Amino acid sequence: MYIAMNRFRIALGKEKTFIQIWCDRETYLEEVPGFRSFNLLQGPTHEDHTLFASHTVWESKSAFEKWTKSDAFKKAHANASPNKDIYLGPPVFEGFEAVV
Numbered sequence: 511m512y513i514a515m516n517r518f519r520i521a522l523g524k525e526k527t528f529i530q531i532w533c534d535r536e537t538y539l540e541e542v543p544g545f546r547s548f549n550l551l552q553g554p555t556h557e558d559h560t561l562f563a564s565h566t567v568w569e570s571k572s573a574f575e576k577w578t579k580s581d582a583f584k585k586a587h588a589n590a591s592p593n594k595d596i597y598l599g600p601p602v603f604e605g606f607e608a609v610v
């Protein structure tokens with residue numbers, strides 16, 4: 511099992527806008543081989559931002575890597591821009607291999 515997470519720092523007051531982007535998105539994950547589950551997680555609010563993470567579970571690291579090179583990935587990110595004023599910076603990616 512492999513878990514891929516992307517952390518987003520969202521400007522205060524823009525949390526609902528960010529959540530709405532994810533609610534309105536066209537998703538193609540269900541058809542992707544090796545995909546297991548997706549959640550958008552809301553974390554703590556700090557002085558200047560609220561932390562969110564997109565969290566996906568995959569059968570294997572290679573299934574995840576294939577998705578990142580696929581048209582489904584490109585289509586999912588056609589409207590995703592790190593330059594919008596809701597982001598404090600680019601997202602930070604972390605991938606975890608399940609070892610136990």
Ligand code: HEM
Nearest residue numbers: 514516532535536537538539564566586589590591592603
């Ligand atoms: C390693 C790189 C990345 C991973 C693993 C990742 C992961 C994901 C996943 C799992 C989805 C949902 C796709 C679907 O439902 O079909 C998604 C969509 C999205 N991603 Fe990423 N992403 C990456 C890079 C980025 C970057 C650089 C941004 C810049 C802001 C971004 C912003 C978004 C947004 C806003 C959406 C919602 C879709 C929309 O805009 O309609 N992602 N991403």
